[in-house]
Amino acid sequence: MRFDIFYEEFITKAGYKMLLEGLKNTAIIAVFALLIGLVIGSVIVLVKISPFNNWLFKILKVIGDIYVALFRGTPIVVQLLLTHYVLFPLMDINLEPVVEGVITFGMNSGAYISEIMRGGILSIDKGQMEAGRSVGLSYMQTMMKIVLPQAIKNILPTLGNEFIALIKETSVVSFITVIDIYKAFQSIANSTYEYIVPYLMLALVYLVLVIIITMLIKLLEKRLRASDKR
Amino acid sequence: MIEIKGIYKNFGKLQVLKGVSCNIEKGEKVVIVGPSGSGKSTMLRCMNLLEIPTYGEVWLEGKILTPVDPYLHKDIITKSKTFKQLAEKERSENSGLTDEEISSKIIAEIKKNDLLKKYEGREFAKAVKELYKSNYIKTNLARRKMGMVFQHFNLFNNLTILDNLTLAPVKLKIKTKEQAEEKAMQLLKRIGLEDKAKEYPSKLSGGQKQRVAIVRALAMEPDVMLFDEPTSALDPEMVGEVLSLMKELAEEGMTMVVVTHEMGFAREVASRVLFMDGGIIKEENNPKEFFTAPKDERLKEFLSKIL
Numbered sequence: 001m002r003f004d005i006f007y008e009e010f011i012t013k014a015g016y017k018m019l020l021e022g023l024k025n026t027a028i029i030a031v032f033a034l035l036i037g038l039v040i041g042s043v044i045v046l047v048k049i050s051p052f053n054n055w056l057f058k059i060l061k062v063i064g065d066i067y068v069a070l071f072r073g074t075p076i077v078v079q080l081l082l083t084h085y086v087l088f089p090l091m092d093i094n095l096e097p098v099v100e101g102v103i104t105f106g107m108n109s110g111a112y113i114s115e116i117m118r119g120g121i122l123s124i125d126k127g128q129m130e131a132g133r134s135v136g137l138s139y140m141q142t143m144m145k146i147v148l149p150q151a152i153k154n155i156l157p158t159l160g161n162e163f164i165a166l167i168k169e170t171s172v173v174s175f176i177t178v179i180d181i182y183k184a185f186q187s188i189a190n191s192t193y194e195y196i197v198p199y200l201m202l203a204l205v206y207l208v209l210v211i212i213i214t215m216l217i218k219l220l221e222k223r224l225r226a227s228d229k230r
Numbered sequence: 231m232i233e234i235k236g237i238y239k240n241f242g243k244l245q246v247l248k249g250v251s252c253n254i255e256k257g258e259k260v261v262i263v264g265p266s267g268s269g270k271s272t273m274l275r276c277m278n279l280l281e282i283p284t285y286g287e288v289w290l291e292g293k294i295l296t297p298v299d300p301y302l303h304k305d306i307i308t309k310s311k312t313f314k315q316l317a318e319k320e321r322s323e324n325s326g327l328t329d330e331e332i333s334s335k336i337i338a339e340i341k342k343n344d345l346l347k348k349y350e351g352r353e354f355a356k357a358v359k360e361l362y363k364s365n366y367i368k369t370n371l372a373r374r375k376m377g378m379v380f381q382h383f384n385l386f387n388n389l390t391i392l393d394n395l396t397l398a399p400v401k402l403k404i405k406t407k408e409q410a411e412e413k414a415m416q417l418l419k420r421i422g423l424e425d426k427a428k429e430y431p432s433k434l435s436g437g438q439k440q441r442v443a444i445v446r447a448l449a450m451e452p453d454v455m456l457f458d459e460p461t462s463a464l465d466p467e468m469v470g471e472v473l474s475l476m477k478e479l480a481e482e483g484m485t486m487v488v489v490t491h492e493m494g495f496a497r498e499v500a501s502r503v504l505f506m507d508g509g510i511i512k513e514e515n516n517p518k519e520f521f522t523a524p525k526d527e528r529l530k531e532f533l534s535k536i537l
Contacts, residue, residue: 128386130280130384131378131384131386132398133370133373134278134377135373135446135447136370136398136450137402138370149388
């Protein structure tokens, strides 16, 4: 274990700049992927649990099922490789690798979030929907005003976990040439042939990141719970 | 005011309602009693379409809420292909019968054997569509006129008591926020809970919740109130406060349909009592006759057990 080699590479030769770049990319991908995932997840879940049974919704429900099956059925690395090397080149789309990462992770987490939200909505007593309908509100109005707000409060801890999982999973974006935290430490290790310290540091950075986020989520939960003083 | 005609309701293979018809006039207080599983709650829930009847029609103030059920309309059946074919056959075989006799015989046969199919020709489809188009009311509009009170209260847990009362009137643009809040505070004052306006439902007792649920329905100014076992989930000491609020409503002339096990309430308040068993209405009468001189055997047994 040679700290001096790591120190020289990291501070003197400005290896930390790469780490900052990596942190930035990880943050961008995780945050935007979560936002995209929330939107996609909401759409899928609303289609899936909707009581409408006309042909349009039947088709949409099948599409939703296929979507979820595809994104849950393949590893995220494979999805990244397919987007970067197959899908986008074929469609002649030329994007920054980070943006490709955001899109892929977003679509992937949409599949998971839709299942999380489905559980959350089903956990709400169906009397809430019936009460809303009985005073003349439409399905959508009751969903938006009564059921979803309660469901989201219930799934917040699970959504937090999803965000933490996203942060950690971003460690594979280097497969499509994005510089992330992993890449930053790997390049130090590769250029010095000293692996122990960089990889210990890598683990430490992820750990600290996740601990900070966990604390933030707990804070947010506490504030939401405070609003209804149960 | 509410008329249900020939309602059947199947849940999968289980048939809960087996042909129920009932007409509720303005100002009536109809109490529905019966053993559990007899279909009384299902019938009530069919009235505001929380359950969609498998067959049959629901009418509210002369407007139809369900699709047209052709079996209930002679003039529509006679326009079907099936009827015409059968009539042709019947006429050639039994020339002795009059047209009138033939048609009533065939209609009986069609109803008995469920012979009408989806496609029965253009004339038939047109008759069904015309009847529906000239009489229908959208479910959401109809529900505004029918207040519903549930066994488990079903207050909106994420809203304050005040918001529980104002959400629908404001969201449906029936009232402005100020109007709705004024009305809501009046209603809360009436049940003595105006100081709870800013609290969430989890802070209330069962009896308080149910009284709030009743005034939430009243906030929509409905023409009729439906009560689905409103006191069954309450502690015994809280039953009284809910029943007395319901009695007040009855005295004010509200049209009410109440599914309940409270026989005292039925005796005191009802203008008519229905006894349901096995998915049909076995007996209906004014409360005096109903309790003192029941005719149906099953009803006698039921009353002897609970009184």
